[in-house]
């Protein structure tokens with residue numbers, strides 16, 4: 001600041017913090033180090049909540065849709081930045097807003113082999129809607145406003161801002177800075193009127209209609225209008241995994257338990273904010289009818305027509321377009337009858353599937369199976385819990401067994417199938433819940449493998465004293481594991497380095513001790529009675545983080561042939 005003329009000076013770090021605050025950013029998650037520690041300190045000084053985490057991927061895997069603004073992640077140069085790429089990709093793939101701020105090496109050392117030097121802006125381009133380095137301190141507020149706006153407008157995604165190390169402590173006079181006002185929330189776009197009438201007449205002629213609710217509907221807060229549409233028109237509906245709860249899972253028109261049948265036989269599909277990607281089997285036979293008429297509703301024009309040529313396209317915000325449909329239906333009332341062959345077929349399938357899961361849930365044999373575990377969880381957790389879930393079977397079976405009654409309260413491995421997201425999501429969800437809905441609990445249900453990716457974030461949970469309940473559904477491995485009582489004998493004839501099955505993890509691992517190591521409560525359970533007791537105790541204790549390590553049958557995957565419901569066909 002020696003060359004500074006009259007007027008107030010501000011450092012690069014201070015400028016980044018103030019600019020974020022001006023854009024209404026509330027939360028910053030990060031791991032500090034050279035050169036960005038000062039940015040975290042400056043963020044706290046302007047009232048941004050800074051949460052220090054343990055691994056950059058977990059940093060970027062945080063909750064996206066409770067606050068109306070993007071969250072910000074702060075990472076160091078080189079390796080820190082590289083670890084965060086997975087999170088940027090995950091956010092962009094899932095269409096949710098994220099801002100990553102990465103420190104980078106000093107400008108005057110570029111190409112000299114500086115500490116942690118890496119072409120970060122170039123590397124960031126593949127994963128972000130915008131990847132930029134401000135050319136001077138003066139433009140930092142303008143660059144931050146553009147990143148925040150770009151992350152939220154259109155199809156949301158991740159944006160990367162590169163801050164050279166020498167910017168952090170450099171000072172400028174405030175009078176030379178290009179300040180920019182807070183960017184408004186995204187403008188709301190609506191569908192063309194003719195497309196709306198076309199959609200309405202297609203729906204009116206449908207014999208076997210199906211409404212598919214995707215997470216775009218959750219992002220656009222369309223729950224009230226979609227609920228009205230379902231009730232008004234009597235349509236069967238099916239949520240995608242993270243759209244569960246937009247309309248409650250116990251709504252009589254929910255056909256989630258007859259998913260395959262509903263997809264396979266629907267003649268008209270109304271697609272509300274979901275891509276026809278792998279999650280929806282590309283909209284193609286044999287999972288869909290060849291002649292299915294798709295009414296596609298999306299905010300992203302480039303998405304329209306992917307894999308299937310839609311019968312009608314409604315480009316716009318889900319909530320606004322749903323309102324347009326409702327208006328049209330108020331002029332041309334339509335109520336799909338509840339006594340059709342289609343409803344009969346769906347209801348029979350639902351009944352059948354529910355009975356099969358129930359039979360499995362009530363099995364008394366030990367070790368427990370997935371269904372028994374989820375049955376007890378469902379009985380004992382509060383209905384308004386925020387559910388975070390990841391793992392293979394743990395996530396897939398958990399999705400069918402654990403209902404959601406509220407929108408935006410289920411988070412999982414998502415479009416990109418990313419494992420390791422759970423603890424980061426849970427931490428962010430718990431922080432936001434603490435500020436906005438303190439009565440809501442966060443329950444994080446992890447496979448043992450999934451838990452391993454970010455297990456050290458348990459320390460973060462305990463440091464911030466977040467009353468998260470982690471349940472590790474432990475089958476000693478990835479998909480399947482070895483039996484705890486005889487695995488050593490099984491391996492004794494070979495060199496452990498070559499004969500341990502690649503899918504197995506250490507049998508009988510006491511993950512609950514990771515929680516007790518940091519002062520939370522850990523439970524190791526093997527029976528339904530122990531599980532119930534641990535669940536009751538941890539649900540009742542609203543102050544303390546806890547982890548229940550539930551030992552289940554490590555071979556349950558083997559039942560695949562005899563019990564086809566354990567296959568991943570319902571993914």
Ligand code: ADP
Nearest residue numbers: 214215216220240273274275298299300317318
């Ligand atoms: P799911 O995983 O539930 O199938 P996808 O992530 O495949 O959902 O699709 C979500 C879709 O929602 C994306 O195509 C995205 O463009 C769209 N979308 C996001 N926000 C909105 C919004 N506010 N209005 C309309 N569509 C949206």
Ligand code: MG
Nearest residue numbers: 447448475477
């Ligand atoms: Mg496992």
